Amino acid sequence: MTALTSSLPKRRFDVIIIGAGGSGMRASLQLARAGFNVAVLSKVFPTRSHTVAAQGGIGASLGNMSEDNWHYHFYDTVKGSDWLGDQDAIEFMCREAPKVVYELEHFGMPFDRNPDGTIYQxxxxxxxxxxxxxxxxRACAAADRTGHAMLHTLYQQNVAARTTFFVEWMALDLVRNADGDVLGVTALEMETGDTYLLQAKTTLLATGGAGRIFAASTNAFINTGDGLGMAARAGIPLQDMEFWQFHPTGVAGAGVLLTEGCRGEGAILRNAQGERFMERYAPTLKDLAPRDFVSRCMDQEIKEGRGCGPNKDYINLDMTHLGGDTILKRLPSVFEIGHNFANVDITKEPIPVVPTIHYQMGGIPTTINGQVLVPDASGGQRVVNGLYAVGECACVSVHGANRLGTxxxxxxxxxxxxxGNHIVDTLERKAEFADLPRDAADRSLARLARLDACTEGEYAQIVADDLRNTMQQHAGVFRTQASMNEGVRKVAALRQRVQAIGLKDKSKVFNTARIEALEVENLIEAAQATMTSAAARTECRGAHTVNDYERAADDAEHPLGRNDRDWLKHSLWHSADNALSYKPVNLKPLTVASVPPKVRTF
Structure with missing residues (x-):
């Protein structure tokens, strides 16, 4: 090893998991229960991970309150994805859904209940x-705090299983050998500012999304795309990053999420005339159409002058007809959010909402078992040995161009x-740790050394704010080709500014300025992947709506602007040369008939 790398303190684990949200802790539970030595790294205390902000429910075809089965769930998810989701992965998820929900119930998850004791949906x-x-x-709910209840349940189970947590640690870079295998990560302990080399037989990324690349976001400040940045710098492409979900009901001016469960319980979107306008756009599902569709309809109402308020720049979400008892029982957090962020009593008056960036459909390409995939020399795909990714940072792809709520x-x-199950099976066949390369930590140490050596440069948050404003302007609900092309140029210029960020405070203990500077290096990877991929996709599909390509629904070749002939494929963005490649969508489910593409109507 080089002198710098060899001087670092080292720790060894069977598995290192980066991120302590729902996916990371669900995987760690399988591994810890199987007796493996598991370390979970998290920038925050595990129960502060962003999963805690999920409100509405977990989708599963239990059929407790209405006729349902996994085939319907499968169809809805394929259609919701605008046919960009891989149908084998979607089938697997929908078939497994009842099993994992009942399993969570047995872990102690406090679901709301029906009078007969079954889970409320x-x-x-x-x-x-x-x-x-x-x-x-279909949404299995714990009031409007489902993610909060789920995260605490998983944390308690992990504590019982003796999972090791490294709290307030930030992973920096993947460690790869000459064959491309991943052998662990470098990481920074925030409390001391010390850098460590964490070696593992298997590394799993569960770092969540990168929603903080946008100015108006429902995402927590920790959602800076750290796993995406680590993967991109290590030469792993990012898939379908042009697709970002705008949640229809973010509190206007605050961006705080109001769960889709509001509309699930009967809330109505109204324009300035008090009209329930979604009846015009989606006669069957009305306010319960998919999120990309509702967001565009809201944006159109505002653009055509039917927005609410003095500036006609928001829509009203009306829950007054539900009654105070129902709201306080089913939507207690929304009631509190109304008071705290909009100065509104939702039992008596509507609350102003606007579409707000919420979820990343793309991410690190993986198999159904979470194994990370990269293109191979023959034009196919191969697995990266020792590396997995799950959750929002991964792209299986079950969400395609638009994710359904729950x-x-x-x-x-x-x-x-x-x-977790796949890693258990794999680890049982891995007897020894692979040798670390000589330059295992050199990239991370060079990044830190540059920050410590700089005597001038821009403040990280100024660059980050300019990046967020650029993404908000050029990658919003409605896009134009000219605007996206301009966004590509602006983000490329911002990448140069990221490389020149300065750090005035050189202290080591809890130096948040250093953490922010490192996070911006991850944000720029997610932003450039998004902007480059979006500008190249010359069609409308799901959350990617480009004004230039919108067409009538009766255009057989391009229904509503979607071009299945040329664009029914996944994009792969490569950081090294800011280039794109593509791979086909898997339209073949595991056991059932394929759902062929058609016009999405609701």
């Missing part, structure tokens, strides 16, 4: 019975569990 956008005929109650928490459970 509410309707959610895009979830239907009988292949789109009517809404179905499928995010389900994604965490199904694929966190699947990755």
């Amino acid at each position: 509410r309707p959610f956008g895009g979830h239907t019975a009988n292949y789109g005929e009517k809404p179905v109650q 499928n995010s928490l389900l994604d965490l459970l199904v694929f966190g569990r699947a990755a």
Whole structure:
């Protein structure tokens, strides 16, 4: 090893998991229970991970409150993805859904209950019975704090299983050998500022999304795409990064999420005339159409002058007809959010909302078992040995161009569990640790040395704010080709500014300025992947709506601007040369008939 790398303190584990959200802790639970030495790194205390902010529910076809089965869930998810989701992965997720929900119930998850004791389920956008005929109650809920309850339940189980947590640690870079195998990570302990080399037989990325690349976001400040940055710098492409979900109901001016469970319980979106306008756009599902569709309809109402307020720049979400008792029982957090962030009593008056960036559909390409994939020399794909990714940072792809509500928490459970099981089987055949390369930590140490050596340069948050404003302007709900092309140029210029960030405070103990500077290096990877991928996709699909390509629904070749002939494929963005490659969408499920592409109507 080089002198710098060899001087670092080292720790060894069977498995290192980066991120202590729902997917990371679901995987770690499988591994710890199997007797392996597991370390979970987290920038925050585990129960402060962003999974805690999920409100509405976990999708599973239990059929407790209405007729349902996994085939309907599968169809809805394929249609919701605008046919960019891989149908084998979608089938796997929907078939596993009841199993992982019942398993979570047995872990102690405090679901709301029906009078007969079964798990309470509410309707959610895009979830239907009988292949789109009517809404179905599929979201297994714990009031409007489902993610909070789930995260605490998983944390308690991990404590019982003696999982090791490294709290307030930040992973910096993947360690790869000459064959491309991943042998661990470098990491920074925030309390001391010391850098460590953490060696592992298997490394799993569960770092969540990168929603902080946008100015108006429902995401926590910790969601800076750390796993995406680590993967991109290590030469692993990022898949389908042009697709970002705007949640229809972020509190206007604050960006705080109001769960889709509001509309599941019967809340109504109204314009300035008090009209329930979604009836015009989605006659069957109305306010419970998928999120990309509802967001565009809201944006259109505002653009056409029917927005609410003095500036006509938001829509009203009306829950007053539900009654105070129902709101306080089913939506207690939303009631508190109304008071705290909008100065509104939602039992008596509507609350102002606007579409707000919420979820990343793309990410690190993986198999159903969470193994990370990269293109091979023959034009196919190969697995990166020793590396897995699950949750929002991964792209299986079950969400395609648009995720259905409740499928995010389900994604965490199904694929966190699947990755855990696969790693257990793999580790049983791995007897020894592989030798670390001589330059194992050199990249990370060089990044830190540059920050410590700089005597001038821009403040990290000024660069980050300019990046967020650029993404908000050029990659919003509605996009134009000219605007996206301009965004590509602006983000490329911002990458140069990121390399020149300065650090005035050189102290080591809890130096948050250093952490922020390192996070911006991850944000720029996610932002450039998004902007480059979006500008290259010359069609409308799911959350990627480009004004230039919108067409009438009766255009057989391009229904509503979607171009299945040329663009029914996944994008792969490569950081090294800011270039794109593509791979086909898997339209073949595991056991059932494929759902062929058609026009999405609701």
